[in-house]
Amino acid sequence: MGSEVEPGGLLVPAYYWAGNGSMVIHRLKGFGRPADGDTYLHAYEPERLRWLRDTGGVTCVFLTYNWGLPPELEAEDWRTFERAARRCHDLGMLAAAYIQPSNAAALGSFDSKPWYAVTPKGKRIPYYNGRFFTCLNDRTWREWVLTRCLDACQRGADVLFFDNCAFGGMPIPLSRDYTAFAGCACLRCREAFGAWQEQRGLRPLSLPRLFRPGRSEAARRFAEWRAGTLTAFLRGIVEEVRLAYPETRFVTNTVGGVNVNTFNVFGADLPAVASFMDWLFVENLQSPRAGKGTLVQNAGTYKLLRALKPGAPALSIAYERGIGVDGPPPPSTFAKIAAEGFAAGGVPVLRAAEYIEEERWTLLRPGRDDARLAAFGEVVRQFGALVGRGCERREAARVGVFVPDAIGWRGDLYPGDGDDYLRVIQALVGAGIPFRVVGERHGPCDLGCLLVPASATPPAWFRGRVMRFDELGLRRRGHSGLRWFVGPLEPAIRVLGPRVVDGYYSRVHVRRFVDRLDLLFRLVFGGRFAQVPMDEGAARVLAAMNPAQVELSVPGYVDLWEGPRGVEVHLVNYGEAPMVATVRAGAREVAGVHG
Known part of the structure; x- marks a missing residue:
C-alpha cells in the first residue's frame, strides 16, 4: 500500500479552482450564475494555501491553469498559476495544473477556430453552455494543448491534470442501445476513419450517423477508431512533455469511469490510457452515505482503479448531486470521504471548490469552513501516523x-x-x-x-x-429508468434523445430542471446504489x-x-x-x- 505515499509524505490532493478564468468558466457553466469574486481572486494567497495544508493535511493542490478559454481571457490565469505554484512549493506542496484536452469555449478569438467537433449535420457539439467539444484530429488543437502543457511545466507544474478526457459527441444510453451521434463527423475524421479501416484490410464503411454499436458494424468499428484516436492524442502529448520535463506526473479524469461504459460514451479506452498515466482518477456522484434501502459507496471505485493499474495511486472525488448543485456538506461528510478512500487503499481528493451558496459559486474558505476542513484533516493525520511508521502494508x-x-x-x-x-x-x-x-x-x-x-x-x-x-x-x-424506453417508444427516443442531451448542456431551464430534481443521479446511477x-x-x-x-x-x-x-x-x-x-x-x- 505504499503507492499513495509521495517522497515528501502522504499524497493528499485538493480541487481548488479559483482566479479569473474560473470565474468566467463557472459563470458560463452556470448560465450567468456569478462567482464570489473576493473568494476566487484571493484563494491562492499564501495564508489560504497554508490553511489547506495545516488544517486539511493537503499536500497537492489542483490549480486553475487552462480551462479552454481564449488567451485574451486566460493569460492572467497562466501568470496566477505560476505565482500559486511557487507558493505551493514554498509550503512543501505539489502544484497540479488543470489542462483541458477535449473542449473549448467559443468566445473571442476562439469563436472562429476550425477545431470544433461537428455532427453529421455540421453542428458543433455542446459541452456545457458556451463550450464545445474539439476535434482531436485537428492539428491546431493538438498544437494548442501541447503548448499549454509545456508552458504549465515551465511555470512550475509538478502534475498535469487532463480533465474530461473524451472525443466528441457523447451518445446516451436509451432503449436497447445508444442514441445520438458519437465523436466527430468532420472531413478530417471521415477520411481518418476510412484510412483506419483500409489499414486493417477492411472494406471501408461510412461513419455512422447514429451510434448504435449493439446493432451496427460501422458503429463498432467507429468505437475502436474513436477510442484509439483519444489514446494516441494523449500518449503523444505525454511523450513530448516527458522529453522536456521528465519529472512531470500525469493524471486523467473520466467522469463516472467505473459506472458507465467509458469506451462507448466518452471514447476512452481506460486500460490503454492508464498504461502511460502516473495516477488514475475518477469523478462521480458517490459521496458515501446510506438511507432507507440505499447504500452509496465509493470504495469500489478505488478498488477498480487499483486493479486497472496495480501500484498506481487511485484518486477519486465524490459529489452528491453534481458540480454547481451542492453546497458544502457537513464536517461528517468530509470525514467519511477521507476515511473511506484511505480504507479502500485509494487517494481521496478534497473538494475545496465549485460549491453553490446563496446562488453564487464559492470555495471553502478560512473561518466559515474550518470545521469542515479540520474533519478531513483529522482523518489524514490519523492515517498518516499509521502508514508513517515505516512498515510495509x-x-x-x-x-x-x-x-x-x-x-x-x-x-x-x-x-x-x-x-x-x-x-x-x-x-x-x-x-x-x-x-x-x-x-x-x-x-x-x-x-x-x-x-x-x-x-x-x-x-x-x-x-x-x-x-x-x-x-x-x-x-x-431494477434497471435504470433509461432502459424503460423500448419497443414502440424507440423511434421517438431516437429523435428526442439528442435534443435532451443538447438541452441539458446548453439550455438553462432544462439544466436546472434536471439538477433540481436530481434526475441525473436518479436515472443514470440511482439503480446502482x-x-x-x-x-x-x-x-x-x-x-x-x-x-x-x-x-x-x-x-x-x-x-x-x-x-x-x-x-x-x-x-x-x-x-x-x-x-x-x-x-x-x-x-x-x-x-x-x-x-
Missing part, C-alpha cells in the same frame, strides 16, 4: 472479485446479471465483507476465494475456490475466508490490511447514528481497529 482480504477488461472497461452499459460486477461489489460492501478487485494485470496473490463473472474464465494462476456471481444469491436489481442483499449461506462462506470477521450495527465499510504487527481492521460509518462493530479474529492477530 498490503491488502489482507482473501475474497477477490475478478473484473476482466472486456466486462469492466469495455462491457455493456447494463451487464447481464451473471456479469454484473458492480452489483457484486455493492453486495459485499453492504454485507461488511472485505474484498479485493482483481484484474488482468494482477499476478498471483493469496486469495482464498475468487468471485468470477459468468462469461469469464478465472486467471490461470488462481488455485483457490471459484464462485460464480450467480452463486451469491443476489437480488436481481440500492442495497443488494446476499444469500446468508454465501455470505458466511465468504466472511470465513477472511482473517477477521466484522459485524456492524449500521451500514458501513470494512477493509483489512496487514503489516508486521498483524491485521488492521478499517471501519467507515456511512450513516449518522453511532456504529458498534464486533470483530472476531481468525488465524492471524488483529493489530488494531481504525475508524
Whole structure:
C-alpha cells in the first residue's frame, strides 16, 4: 500500500479552482450564475494555501491553469498559476495544473477556430453552455494543448491534470442501445476513419450517423477508431512533455469511469490510457452515505482503479448531486470521504471548490469552513501516523472479485446479471465483507476465494475456490429508468434523445430542471446504489475466508490490511447514528481497529 505515499509524505490532493478564468468558466457553466469574486481572486494567497495544508493535511493542490478559454481571457490565469505554484512549493506542496484536452469555449478569438467537433449535420457539439467539444484530429488543437502543457511545466507544474478526457459527441444510453451521434463527423475524421479501416484490410464503411454499436458494424468499428484516436492524442502529448520535463506526473479524469461504459460514451479506452498515466482518477456522484434501502459507496471505485493499474495511486472525488448543485456538506461528510478512500487503499481528493451558496459559486474558505476542513484533516493525520511508521502494508482480504477488461472497461452499459460486477461489489460492501478487485494485470496473490463473472474464465494462476456471481444469491436489481424506453417508444427516443442531451448542456431551464430534481443521479446511477442483499449461506462462506470477521450495527465499510504487527481492521460509518462493530479474529492477530 505504499503507492499513495509521495517522497515528501502522504499524497493528499485538493480541487481548488479559483482566479479569473474560473470565474468566467463557472459563470458560463452556470448560465450567468456569478462567482464570489473576493473568494476566487484571493484563494491562492499564501495564508489560504497554508490553511489547506495545516488544517486539511493537503499536500497537492489542483490549480486553475487552462480551462479552454481564449488567451485574451486566460493569460492572467497562466501568470496566477505560476505565482500559486511557487507558493505551493514554498509550503512543501505539489502544484497540479488543470489542462483541458477535449473542449473549448467559443468566445473571442476562439469563436472562429476550425477545431470544433461537428455532427453529421455540421453542428458543433455542446459541452456545457458556451463550450464545445474539439476535434482531436485537428492539428491546431493538438498544437494548442501541447503548448499549454509545456508552458504549465515551465511555470512550475509538478502534475498535469487532463480533465474530461473524451472525443466528441457523447451518445446516451436509451432503449436497447445508444442514441445520438458519437465523436466527430468532420472531413478530417471521415477520411481518418476510412484510412483506419483500409489499414486493417477492411472494406471501408461510412461513419455512422447514429451510434448504435449493439446493432451496427460501422458503429463498432467507429468505437475502436474513436477510442484509439483519444489514446494516441494523449500518449503523444505525454511523450513530448516527458522529453522536456521528465519529472512531470500525469493524471486523467473520466467522469463516472467505473459506472458507465467509458469506451462507448466518452471514447476512452481506460486500460490503454492508464498504461502511460502516473495516477488514475475518477469523478462521480458517490459521496458515501446510506438511507432507507440505499447504500452509496465509493470504495469500489478505488478498488477498480487499483486493479486497472496495480501500484498506481487511485484518486477519486465524490459529489452528491453534481458540480454547481451542492453546497458544502457537513464536517461528517468530509470525514467519511477521507476515511473511506484511505480504507479502500485509494487517494481521496478534497473538494475545496465549485460549491453553490446563496446562488453564487464559492470555495471553502478560512473561518466559515474550518470545521469542515479540520474533519478531513483529522482523518489524514490519523492515517498518516499509521502508514508513517515505516512498515510495509498490503491488502489482507482473501475474497477477490475478478473484473476482466472486456466486462469492466469495455462491457455493456447494463451487464447481464451473471456479469454484473458492480452489483457484486455493492453486495459485499453492504454485507461488511472485505474484498479485493482483481484484474488482468494482477499476478498471483493469496486469495482464498475468487468471485468470477459468468462469461469469464478465472486467471490461470488462481488455485483457490471459484464462485460464480450467480452463486451469491443476489437480488436481481431494477434497471435504470433509461432502459424503460423500448419497443414502440424507440423511434421517438431516437429523435428526442439528442435534443435532451443538447438541452441539458446548453439550455438553462432544462439544466436546472434536471439538477433540481436530481434526475441525473436518479436515472443514470440511482439503480446502482440500492442495497443488494446476499444469500446468508454465501455470505458466511465468504466472511470465513477472511482473517477477521466484522459485524456492524449500521451500514458501513470494512477493509483489512496487514503489516508486521498483524491485521488492521478499517471501519467507515456511512450513516449518522453511532456504529458498534464486533470483530472476531481468525488465524492471524488483529493489530488494531481504525475508524
